[in-house]
Amino acid sequence: MRSSGETAGDTVEEKEYQRNRLARVLTGWFEDPAYTDKSGRPLVLRLEGPPPSFSELARAYSGDIYSGIILDELVRVGAVRIRSDQCVEALSRRYTTGGADPESLRHAGIVAGDILATLEHNMTVSIDERLFEDESIALNLPREAVPMLARLLERRGAAFLDDLDGWLAEAENKGQAGSTTPSDTVRAGVRLVMIVEDGRETVPPGVVGENKGT
Structure with a gap:
């Protein structure tokens, strides 16, 4: 099933752009003091109106995606719910469809492809042309x-x-305001991925972890 706001002509980049903006809305709701209570919990928000409201939250964190589209999608994946009093309540900090539905599989393919493309690039170019790749991993972290x-x-x-x-939005806007052509642009950015792995052999006590760059 296609989520609200998606059309058959949406490109992979457009879908990923929307997904990232939806995640930003949830992050703002859980982190921005204007949208959390004294205990740091996300406020229940009115649908419309001055801050704090869902429409203003969406406007602040989603860029150019309409608040109605954001709300429909977040309700669809179970991240928020609309209460009987027509206020919106946050249920989850994460935007994820879960399971093995087509959207989740598509996203997993994009993430894996981005990581593999960077690794492949770095193996075929000189040191000064490599893309940033770094890590911080504990080999025996307590559960x-x-x-x-x-x-x-x-x-x-x-x-x-x-x-x-x-910074990326500002750089894009400057490029669009100038004489930049499609051939002068690239898809570029950063992914942060948490790693948790079971079943590894215990590392000797003298080795506490690794934090290395390339």
Whole structure:
């Protein structure tokens, strides 16, 4: 089933653009003090009106996607619900369809393709032409620390991506305002992916982790 706002002619890039903006709306709802209570929980929002309202949240964090399209999609994936009083309640911080539906499989293919393309590129060019690739991995992290790692990545990772998103948007706008042609542009950005793997052999006590660049 096609989500609200998607059409048969949507390109992979357009669908990924929409997905990223939807994720930003949820991040803003859970992180922006204007949309959280004193305990840091997301506020229940009016659909329309001055801040804090869902329409203003969507306008602040989604760029050029209409708030109605965002709301329909977030309801569809179970991230929010519309209450009987016509206010909107956040249920999940993450935008994900889950399972093995076509949209999730398509997204997994895009992510895997981006990572493999960068690795392949870096194996075939000189050092000064390589794309950024780095990692921070603990080989024997206690299981009880995984939720804390997830929260840390959500907060700091989301903040980093928000800053980068602003820079990318500004750079795109400058290019569109100038004489840039399609042949002068590329698809470029950054992906942050958390890794949790079971079944690895225990690493000797002297090796506590790795943090290396290329």
